[in-house]
Amino acid sequence: MGNKYVLILVIFTIWMVFFDTNSWFIHKELNDEIDKLEGNRAYFKQEIKADRNQINKLKDARELERFAREEYYMKKENEELFIIEYEDSLKTKNDE
Known part of the structure; x- marks a missing residue:
């Protein structure tokens, strides 16, 4: 009988x-x-917090202008824009 229960x-x-x-x-x-x-x-959650901080900063007109100039290379009329890229920041075929 004992083996039957153990087997089950x-x-x-x-x-x-x-x-x-x-x-x-x-x-x-x-x-x-x-x-x-x-x-x-x-x-x-951390990324959302960082994005909220960025959105709050962009409510200020000066910060919005700075962001547009840095990220999208926007400029004012009669203003020249020079983009300086360093050699170590350029993508090469090996980086892809």
């Missing part, structure tokens, strides 16, 4: 660990994915 217990354990839809392996994969997504969540 072993079969049940193997089934739950490997074959069931709620198996241990599936739970482990899901937990790993949750950990990865929580890491992404922290990163994106």
Whole structure:
């Protein structure tokens, strides 16, 4: 009689660990994915905070003008714009 219960217990354990839809392996994969997504969540919260700070800074006209000049090379009328690029900041074919 004892062997019958042990056999059933072993079969049940193997089934739950490997074959069931709620198996241990599936739970482990899901937990790993949750950990990865929580890491992404922290990163994106930090990025949102940085973007909000940037938006608040751009509400000021001087900051908006500075941003437009630096990022989009905008200029005023009758003004010349010189872009200086250093050799180490240029992309080469090997960088791509």
